């Protein structure tokens with residue numbers, strides 16, 4: 214049941230890994246009634262254990278990197294990471310500064326990159342919508358792995374192919 218509704222009501226976790234706050238303000242703007250990111254069922258939560266989408270802004274600083282990895286590992290699978298702004302994607306204008314370590318994907322896997330300095334609410338919404346599709350695909354992959362755990366049905370000494378799980382996307386036309 215959770216799998217069915219996860220795409221309709223994903224919860225996001227927002228973390229500033231060292232940004233100048235420009236991208237964070239744009240994320241808040243995208244949640245405001247003008248841009249209304251919440252129309253996709255998104256709820257901004259502060260709890261990693263209840264989050265599906267991780268929005269990260271800014272380059273990773275020495276002080277923030279441990280917390281970044283900790284938050285990521287606390288999120289349940291499946292989860293999607295969205296790097297918001299040039300700094301989180303590449304280090305941006307802060308790259309090679311004494312207090313900046315590196316871009317976000319050096320520490321955690323990133324699924325969606327949202328460009329811009331600062332990134333705009335439209336681009337952030339676009340990134341979250343892409344993240345929803347990736348979340349759905351990851352959910353299906355996990356379901357497929359769970360089905361593989363079931364014992365195959367054997368008819369006349371031959372494994373029944375009717376009961377075999379199909380590959381991700383194979384059932385899409387039927388459903």
Ligand code: SF4
Pocket residue numbers: 231232233234235236237270271272297298299300301305306329330331332
């Ligand atoms: S991309 Fe630009 S606005 Fe966003 S954190 Fe970096 S410097 Fe600030």
